[in-house]
Amino acid sequence: MISSKLHIRTATDKDEEIIYNMICHLENKILSRESFNFVFRHNLAQPHICYLIAEFDQEPVGMGSCHVQPLLHHVCMVAEIQEMFVKEEYRSKEIGKALVEALVFFAKSKSALQIEVTSNNVRENAHRFYQKEGFKKSHVKLVRYF
Numbered sequence: 001m002i003s004s005k006l007h008i009r010t011a012t013d014k015d016e017e018i019i020y021n022m023i024c025h026l027e028n029k030i031l032s033r034e035s036f037n038f039v040f041r042h043n044l045a046q047p048h049i050c051y052l053i054a055e056f057d058q059e060p061v062g063m064g065s066c067h068v069q070p071l072l073h074h075v076c077m078v079a080e081i082q083e084m085f086v087k088e089e090y091r092s093k094e095i096g097k098a099l100v101e102a103l104v105f106f107a108k109s110k111s112a113l114q115i116e117v118t119s120n121n122v123r124e125n126a127h128r129f130y131q132k133e134g135f136k137k138s139h140v141k142l143v144r145y146f
Contacts, residue, residue, distance in 0.1 A: 006095060008102045011051035011063070016040055018060045019051060026085040043067075050106040054086065054095050062086035064099040068110040079107030081117040084126075100133050 011019060020036050043049045048069060054062035064084040071078045081103055086095045107115045118141050119126045131137065 005057045007055045008098055009053050011053050015053055019063055022063050022085045048110055052102050054099055061090040062095050064103050066103040066106055068107055068112050076113040077111045079112035079115040
């Protein structure tokens with residue numbers, strides 16, 4: 001049974017390399033290490049931001065992050081999953097589900113009344129996964145680059 005070998009834990013500064021590699025894989029590009037380190041260390045120190053590591057048999061196989069903030073248009077605290085990644089060979093083993101549950105727990109601990117996620121249009125498998133986990137498709141995200 002996979003759940004007996006699965007452990008979800010809060011990331012620390014010692015996980016910088018692990019998370020960097022997972023985010024580069026998720027984004028399918030090599031990110032600036034200096035910029036990544038700055039953002040990761042900054043966010044790690046914020047009480048309303050959480051990074052989690054999923055370990056299977058003590059090997060890191062996934063990660064997830066959540067930011068919680070008050071939003072005027074919701075008039076409450078709202079959580080958003082910013083990044084989530086599970087190594088391909090560990091997908092469909094309920095590791096993503098365990099990460100979502102842990103992120104929801106964090107969000108609720110910060111008084112969030114809902115949790116949102118944005119996923120790139122090309123990630124159709126991710127969309128199906130999130131919908132299976134109870135997320136509803138309700139918005140369109142538009143991005144303007146500078």
